Amino acid sequence: MSHDGHASAFGGRQEPRTAAEQLARTVARLRTELDDQQRTIPGRDAVERARGVLMGRLGMTPREAREELQARAGSAGRTLVEEAWALLAAHSPARSAAGTPLPGARQNAGGDTADEFAQRLEEQLADSAGIDALLVYVRSPGGGLDLVAHAGVDTAIASAWGHLPPIRDLAPFEAVNLRRPVWMSDLHKGTAGRPLVGDCPETWPSRAWVPMHRGEDVVGVVGFLRRRPDAFDAADRALVQAAARVCTACAEPASAPEGAADRSPALQVVFDCLREAVVLLVPVRGRGGEVTDFRIEAAAPASVDAAGRTGRELVGLRVLECDPAVAGTPLWDGCLHTLTTGEPFESDASDDPGIACGGPDPSVRHAVRAVRLGDALVVSWPPQAAAGQEGERLRRLQYLGNLGWADWDLATDALQWSPQVYAIFDRDPALGPMPMDELARQLFPEDLPAAGAAAQALLASGQPVDVPFRIRTVHGTRHLRFVAEAVIGAEGRPVAVHGFYQDLTAQRNEQIALDEARRAFGARQRGPSAEQALARRLQDALLPLPDRSFDLPGLNCDVSYLPAGASIQIGGDWFSAVALPDGSTLLGVGDVAGHGIEAVATMAALRHGAEAMALGGTPPRRVLERLNHALMSRGTATATMLLAEYRPGTGILTWARAGHLPILHLRDGHAVFLTQPDGRILGASHESAYGQATAELRAGDRLFLFTDGLVGRRGQDLDAGLERLSRAAEAVAGSYGDDTATVALRVTEALVPADPGDDSCLLCVRVTA
Structure with a gap:
């Protein structure tokens, strides 16, 4: 990830000469980035879910699963996204066989099933338009497409592609989203990496996807597949569009259980207040009454699936779409048993809770409980610590x-x-x-x-x-x-x-040091040398600096701190690096506005308050919210702060910030600034809200957390200072290897003048595990 606000400076490109040119370039860049995100995010979601299947089925690590998926894609001649969806489809439960209506299909006026109707329609179109196969999809509540009728394709194809998750690059979704047909021909000559529904392009090299309209709404899409490669001419296009209008009468969207529309909004409001991971599951049944899946009708905020979707983002999705590997597990069988008998189900504590559990902390195990509620299940995942x-x-x-x-x-x-x-x-x-x-x-x-x-x-x-x-x-x-x-x-x-x-002895000693500093400043009777000695004593009491690098869980750290050059202008810059009870590490830096005793007192309160709340298990963004309310109640100070929590078991860094500068991330000799979550400075408004971001680290990575005194210069652009820090970090880290203390010292020397006008604090971190 990079710090978008400084891309032009880091890339060395020529800046626009006029404000109009700069605005035009910015708009063009944002449009390109938006298009890229829309193309890649669904693909990344599929790849991550496929990796989860490999990890769950084969017991692989994340890296092994990624390499296995790449190897399978290469062997099959597919793109990584195509291989991911092929794997997910292979691990989905089999759909209904041909001739049996799938959920959502209905019989036509003559008593035929939807598949029988599709078969007769395909036979009529075979001679007139050369149609060899027919696929009828309707939109599902989760945004995907469900196959409700088919003809001319075997059971394996119908089973593998019975449900299509919302992937923007798939032609059926293009037709639905654009509300117009998508015509495809000569697919056997290459698809340019585009994923396709059904068999390889050599089987059906010519295809048409035509949306089904009901009034102003698009309710589904019909796929017309041909074995000949030529394009659809005007007559063929008119025929298949007319056929799509006929198909609308035989395919209805899957209906929700009776009463679901009335209870869902009210239930979700209740679920929003729950602290544990809890979901309400409604069974999805086949024609014979068998449960083929569960739909998530309500979800608590702590619920999360393998793709990282949480709370309300899960509502409307199906369980096997969120976690394909759960089918056939004891958890799946236990839920079916509870739905049938009404007997509550409870599993032993497990490291692999499945479906939708609370956070990714590997030290927390989960027991799973399921109870029946009418025609639905309430499933919860209360966290349980391991024995001892x-x-x-x-x-x-x-x-x-x-x-x-x-x-x-x-x-x-x-x-x-x-x-x-x-x-x-x-x-x-x-x-x-x-x-x-x-x-x-x-x-x-x-x-x-x-x-x-x-x-x-x-x-x-x-x-x-x-x-x-x-x-x-x-x-x-x-x-x-x-x-x-x-x-x-x-x-x-x-x-x-x-x-x-x-x-409270340590805190009392800090208060004594503050009282001494106040008396010294009030009297103004000491010379410069005595003032410097007092400043050093106060610094040592409130912010003791390590005399060498130190180790914390999964990290090696060192600090470089330089006070402002002016006499005894004690500032409010600070750092924190503390091991937490759950085996993770808290990292933080902050800067209180101004100098003097009040700034120092505020600094001490913020630093100790942040560490105390983190020790009690409060996540970084909640810590910032509470500190902001504390400063607003005092109404006398403002401050910037950045707090991060690193979990060595997963390599995940989670951070939040309050108006502070970004984290610099160095990997393999290349430095980038991590994209920042939203967050206003502390003490600015009662309504301030703080976002949270994550990044995956690995051994050998370096992080630089710093205050603005390290990069800011009066009369100079802050972007230029950030660029200097990025280049200095790359040069120094490349010269001193694993010596964290020397890296911190040399980076500071490269950036801070001999007589600085502001305090600077640099927390240098190397990932060891």
Whole structure:
């Protein structure tokens, strides 16, 4: 991916001389990009789904599945998209045999099935227009096309192409979308990579696809296939268009179950409020009543299929269109059993949940539950941590947050502490929890009245408490916080207390450093050297810089930070690189507007707030939303920020930004800027919304997260600064290989002058797994 806003600068092309020329070129480029996207996105969707089939059926890795698909396409002489759809069709359940109406087909006035009607029509057109085969499709609720009648093709062809997903390049969809016939001839001479419906072009080298109209609507399309290669002349075209109008009477769109139209909108509103992955499935039945597929009638936002479609995007699609590999699995059989008997189905936790489950986190396993609701199924995928994983996550969370839980049974006076509480109190676990009278003796005398009042309120009336206090340990004074609530018994009195202790010493030391800085600035009595020393102390307290590169899950990182050259203009630039409890890594950079103590205080609040929310499992874009509301409530500052979460198990980077500059991605010596999601600066508006983007990384890739002091120069174009960074990253990374610390230092030296006018922060990351 690239940073579109800087394409001309990176490509070295001559800029337009006038605003009119620039506007004309921009419009032309956007039109070209839109056409390219419309041509390639459906193909990519098919290829990704075909890779999913290979991974599920053959147990392949994503790379092995991609190579296998390419090899099959080469052997068969097909394009990659054609091979993908051939594979998907081969793994779809067989459609009804010839002579049996498929879902949506109806009998004509003479009692014939739709296939029988199509057979008679094909026989009439064989002599008059040379028609050898006939395919009648109607539009499906998911935007595809369903085969409802056919003649002149064998059962295998009808089965393989019984449902056509919406691919723009297929001639049937071209006819439907353009609302006019598509005439094709001499296909045996080559199709220029265009995918075709049915057999290879040598069988039917001449074809016509004619839309079926009902009033102003296009309800389907009829394919007329000929074995001779010549084009349709005027007489032939008139005949097949008349035949298409006749076919409209024998093909009706698949009808929804009774009551579905009334319940779908209301149900989807309910499903929009669900947090887990949940879908409502309506069975699609054949003529004999057998279930051939399920249609997704409602879906919760956490539901996602193999192509990445989520929530409302799934509504109207069929299950086997979303996940062809699920047919014949225990999950499929369990759903059929529940639909038939009404007995709920529940699978064991699995790494491969199938159909439409919640997020792509490989550390989360899913149990699948299905219950019958009238003529439909409600299927849910509640996430379940692997055995022992939940306890390990809790341990890591307590360690990273420097907090631990404590329970007190008031009836037996029994105390229980988690291991982290012993570390907070510097107490040997062999001694057991500290009795309350001993704990009272550890408190500072001046803290006893507030702590005693809180204990009285908790134990006498069951009021929740949140009280700070200090204790003396062998390592000095510690600032602690106790948060607790009482369990009320049958008689209305507390019978137990549940709470946690948190060590706030580090935050308190930061506050002390800020207070010292405020006093120093207010007095203005110190010389430049003393001011620089104070700035260094404040910097070390709020934003400690590593003295060497450091490792995080799947990453090797280093930081280069340069303050502004002017005296003690302490700024609000910051970075974050933290390992999260679920095995992923949080990366971030930010820049608070202005300099001085207020900027530093805001910087500290944003940095610690972002890390705290990420440790609790909040995704990047939600973190930005909450920080924006916090700044708006204060109304005194604005800031830019970029937050990213990297999961080494999948190689997926997920990021969001609030008005910040893009991430620079370096792979195989070539640097590009990742396309940015939407996101306004923090503190600008209560209505700000933040998008989210993803990218797949691999070992050896590099990422550069930076603030504007690295690339911005007064009186210079920001695009020129980004171009300098891109070129410097390519040159330096090519010279120093895996030495992350040297790469970060040399890139900064190449861009930042000796006496910078603004702070600059560069977080340099190398992917190791």
